[in-house]
Amino acid sequence: MTRSLPRRLLDEILSGSGIWPAVPAIVVLLVVAVIPFAILLSLGFSEITVARGVIVSQDFSLRYLTTALTDPLYHTTFQRSLTLALMTTFFCVLLGYPVAYLFLIGKPWVRRVILVLTIAPILTSGIVRTYAWIIILGGRGVVNSVLLDLGLISAPLRIINTQWAVVIGMVQVHLPVMILPLIAVMSRHDRRLDEASANLGASRLGTLWNVVLPLSIGGLGTGAALVFTLSYTTFVVPQLLGGGNYLNAATMIYEQVVYSLEWSKGAVTALILMSTCLIVLLIFAWLTNLGTRWTRVAQR
């Protein structure tokens, strides 16, 4: 029985044993991701002329790169971005880990509440969630109204458009991304290990520190890496809660590319953003590896 070519092709695709079914996706990823990244890289080392949204000429130049690396504005902006992202990561760990621990020890309904409260924000627009903080922290917002009504303050506090407003917003917006990988680890956690630990004399804190924490380093690393990447490269939160005077690297790219149309500068900033982000992520990965060395011992 000989089968027609299209038929054999279909079989090949359905069995999924060859690279075949992935080819369209690979082509799209090459054209829409890999090539653009290569171009972005080349633009970082170029002098370009843009006319009506089209790049008409591109010449090799290190001018923008060297300018950026020596520009004090760049230094302060990136320093600020880094501080902000690391602070956000720190607070997300501080608030996220307890949620994951509550998930571990909680009854089924507690687990369900945690899942809903964690996943719902991920499905909600970041702008909406940031906007909520304008309402809460604004001059006539929730916090000020409550404090005024209680007579604790006589004039509204200036909370919005400060660094703390940006940090609070960032932590809230990125907290779910910290919690989810931790929950994934916790739902696989073998509770008998905790019982064994208690049986051997450990208090609950002792078990948390000696058993639960070491076994969830992987989730902690994943969550921290995600939170760092997102908060290091977001411009929504600083833009809306920082009131325009709180520039981070991402808002800088936005202004250079969309407003002042300095594309070469924008390309350089994007490249610095990506490479510094990568360096921090590598440090995170190295730290996570240290904590999970036991998973890579030779299996028998």
Added chain:
Amino acid sequence: MTTGFHRAELLDRLGIGVIVALAVIALALLLLPAAIVVIMSFDTRGYISFPPAGFTLDWYYKVFNQPVLVNAMLTSIKVGVYVTLLCIALGVPTALACVRGDFRGATALSVFVLVPHMVPGIVLGVAVLFAGALFGIGPSIWLQSISLATYVMAVMVRTVMARLQRLDPLLEQASANLGATRWQTFRTVTLPLLLPAILAGAVFTFIEGFDNLSVTIFTHGYRDRPLPVELLAIVQNTNSPLVAAVSSVQILLAMLALGVISLTIGLDRVNE
């Protein structure tokens, strides 16, 4: 029982109490902002001030009678649909190849498709904008859709892969043994079993297409301004409950998505 015994026990309870308290604070922090946005959207006053002075649905009426907002919503829905369709068409076969593939580099492929989602969205947006400019392709709803599809395809691939990996290969072998052709097996066994995962993946990709700002802001068409771009502008420039009403509509959408996900793959499988 000695006093040392009691103190250690007390200290332990205190420590666990602090941790649980932190968790409750974190959970409240996750819930409160959305709740406040919804509450403020019913305020009768023309500016945001807490607590609300009355109850009205006027702002919702206004949202759906502002051509700019309605158009932006329609554009974003379109983008969401395009992104979802692209992700299904490209992502599901890729997941099949990644899990079932016995060719060299199957593992490398599964890593490769996940990379765009790990790159900051803003960097991908800028890169696509520049690459387009080099070849004379300007920002448009199409550029936006294909960039977003590239960005979030990883989510679809991962969700479907997770389901495929749990799928018992014996089911397909049983189907073949009972006389089904490959196509019949795919249509009657594999596809129905993958459907929940595809649906859940579709919810995520639709939401990303609808809500994404970091990639969108560099790639969207100037005439087809999508909702997030419009929203960013009005949040920055107006202080009326209108914004709260638009936001509440989005929160409602998120709740719907949550419902679909919990019915398809279940909430506890989301982080796979």
Added chain:
Amino acid sequence: MNVAADVIDMKTGAPRSAPVVDIRGAVKRFADLTVLDRCSLSAQEGEILTLLGPSGCGKTTLLRCIAGFLTPDAGEILIDGKDTVPVPVNRRSVGVVFQSYALFPHLTVARNVAYGLKMRGMPAAEIETRVTTALATVSLTGFEGRYPSQLSGGQQQRVAIARVLVLEPRVLLLDEPFNALDAKLRGSMQMELRQLIKRLGITAIFVTHDQEEALTMSDRIAVMRTGKVEQFGTPEEIFDRPANAYVADFVGASNFWDGYASGGRVVLPDGQTVATGLSGEVRVMIRPHNLALRPAGPQASSWTGTIRFRRHVGALMEYEIGLDGEHGLRALALRDGSTASLAAGDKVSLTLRDAAGCIVFPRS
């Protein structure tokens, strides 16, 4: 079980010391389900006690109550005469060997064993000495630096045992410790473990659903059903003098023959009589090895049936014999000349070997 048995040794008549573990009327309910129903038993110093029963009989729940993972709703659990209920789980002198061992995967063998000592704040030097000794006791010297994932099932079990033994617990609890091992290893580990526990003189409580394991390991067995202790006694008592039909059926294979008792005896179809204090409808337990069969012939007894099928059981042959209008009986015979020719479909006659080996229960 009478109260005297608790205080006076049945064999020597000497008074026993106070029990190490004393469970008095323990009750545990989950929602509407009563998992433990007024359980009472006790373990003497150095005794190996087994909780035997099918899954869901409450044996694991009882073990978890003793360990402190669960709190009984009513009743008392005493260790050395002191109520354990107010003692938190991490302060009980009770070592648990878990079914899957629950070794900490992120800690080496040495650090697994050192864990409990570290929690007690012992100085590092002393910890090291004790860990070395404990690992030598279970012959795992040289494995200190390995991770649990690098050990075989048997080695993992020994680490789990060393991990609790190093703390010198008053009581050792073992939850189906041989489940994770393959059949061949199981037998040798059972012997080894019993010898080790006896050598160290620890009081141990086992949980198992495997009757052979229970008979091998224990000094005394508590047979449990739906939260109740059905019988508590030595392996011999349990096997030879089961307290009721349930125990007889659960421990060792049994046939049940329904008959009628009058005048202090039951007459079996082959004409033999079994003495009993009961009268009226009774159920007689006959172990398969207590039934002899031979081809139905001229000198056949009046108890006949047809072989439904036969099955090799090691050196023995087991026959299932169908009787008229009754469920079948099982007979176990040596594969010798007299029965070698018997096959399915053959008519056979049955005789009881030893009337004293039968037990008569009332029929309910």
